[in-house]
Amino acid sequence: MSFIFSIIAVTALVGVALAGVALDLRYFMAVVLPYAALATFVLGVAYRVLKWSSAPVPFRIPTTCGQAKGLDWVKTNKIDNPCSTGAVLARMFLEIFLFRSLFRNTRMEYREGGKVRYGSSKWLWLFGLLFHWSFLIVVLRHMRFFFEPVPGLIQAIEHADTFFEMGLPLPGPNGLEVSLPLLAQSGVILLAAATFLFLRRVVVPQVRYISLASDWFPLLLIILIAKTGIIMRYVLKVDVVAVKKLTMSLATFHPALPAEPISFMFYVHIVLVCTLLIYFPFSKLMHLGGVWLSPTRNLVNNSREVRHVNPWNPEVHFHTYSEYEDDFREQMIEAGIPVEKEA
Numbered sequence: 150m151s152f153i154f155s156i157i158a159v160t161a162l163v164g165v166a167l168a169g170v171a172l173d174l175r176y177f178m179a180v181v182l183p184y185a186a187l188a189t190f191v192l193g194v195a196y197r198v199l200k201w202s203s204a205p206v207p208f209r210i211p212t213t214c215g216q217a218k219g220l221d222w223v224k225t226n227k228i229d230n231p232c233s234t235g236a237v238l239a240r241m242f243l244e245i246f247l248f249r250s251l252f253r254n255t256r257m258e259y260r261e262g263g264k265v266r267y268g269s270s271k272w273l274w275l276f277g278l279l280f281h282w283s284f285l286i287v288v289l290r291h292m293r294f295f296f297e298p299v300p301g302l303i304q305a306i307e308h309a310d311t312f313f314e315m316g317l318p319l320p321g322p323n324g325l326e327v328s329l330p331l332l333a334q335s336g337v338i339l340l341a342a343a344t345f346l347f348l349r350r351v352v353v354p355q356v357r358y359i360s361l362a363s364d365w366f367p368l369l370l371i372i373l374i375a376k377t378g379i380i381m382r383y384v385l386k387v388d389v390v391a392v393k394k395l396t397m398s399l400a401t402f403h404p405a406l407p408a409e410p411i412s413f414m415f416y417v418h419i420v421l422v423c424t425l426l427i428y429f430p431f432s433k434l435m436h437l438g439g440v441w442l443s444p445t446r447n448l449v450n451n452s453r454e455v456r457h458v459n460p461w462n463p464e465v466h467f468h469t470y471s472e473y474e475d476d477f478r479e480q481m482i483e484a485g486i487p488v489e490k491e492a
């Protein structure tokens with residue numbers, strides 16, 4: 150049901166975008182919607198991150214799976230059981246940029262005779278990594294639409310990402326020019342990796358069983374965003390100069406549709422991207438912000454060295470033994486109970 154619901158939802162979004170083009174709601178789709186989506190994204194992400202950051206973390210709760218720092222002659226596992234800020238930074242870096250825990254993921258299978266077999270499973274790690282990195286590169290490359298002049302870093306990323314030339318040289322209008330559509334690898338890798346992650350949920354019965362609409366929907370949305378982008382770039386050859394006029398007008402807060410027409414596919418692309426932006430703060434995609442704030446990952450495990458006292462514990466009024474003896478000394482002496490201080 151959740152799968153069918155998600156298919157219907159993304160199909161409806163494409164239908165809405167096409168209807169918007171047919172009804173000439175271009176200004177709404179290319180100006181009003183992007184501003185609204187960006188505002189929702191920024192405010193929503195900020196709200197959730199601030200809320201998480203203000204959650205108290207009085208104790209050390211890192212998940213550990215290696216030897217903690219102890220006696221000098223016992224070897225410490227600094228990455229899995231970080232005992233200093235440097236070790237935590239190394240652990241966070243490996244986790245966030247290389248998905249280290251996913252790399253160590255194992256697969257469990259039941260074999261004949263009820264035997265259990267554990268095996269290495271690196272596919273999810275590989276495609277997960279490809280998916281996230283290519284997504285980042287695609288988004289960074291898109292920044293060329295929003296800056297004039299285009300920053301050197303974005304140009305360098307674009308240059309590195311398009312080192313393959315695709316297609317045959319085509320004669321230009323004057324018969325001399327050639328146009329070579331450059332293959333942007335990150336876009337194609339993004340589509341391939343997102344498709345792998347989607348098919349994994351379809352094909353592996355255990356994963357299919359636990360998949361919800363909140364898993365299917367964002368994957369389908371991202372697949373469609375990548376597909377529409379690829380169609381625009383290599384098939385319809387959208388007028389990127391017109392797109393840049395539009396995006397610069399948005400970036401400079403003087404929104405205006407360009408005089409030149411832009412392909413309907415652009416409007417589908419933009420409606421899907423805006424939906425992703427609006428959906429983002431309310432969804433599991435917030436792991437982008439959460440991974441930095443996870444106390445099971447970002448805390449030093451120094452519970453053996455430092456006593457962490459819960460700051461909002463109520464003050465405890467102790468009744469010490471000497472106070473007790475002061476209260477009952479005479480009765481204790483009468484009953485023959487030894488006392489530390491004589492009356």
Ligand code: HEM
Nearest residue numbers: 287291294333335336337374375378379381382392396422
């Ligand atoms: C979540 C954000 C976005 C994703 C994941 C995404 C994805 C893609 C992908 C995969 C392509 C295929 C070609 C390539 O790899 O560059 C593409 C092309 C394109 N996208 Fe996006 N896109 C996003 C946001 C946007 C936005 C905000 C705009 C508004 C200007 C836009 C406009 C375009 C255009 C005009 C193309 C064709 C580019 C060309 O011919 O070089 N995209 N997009």
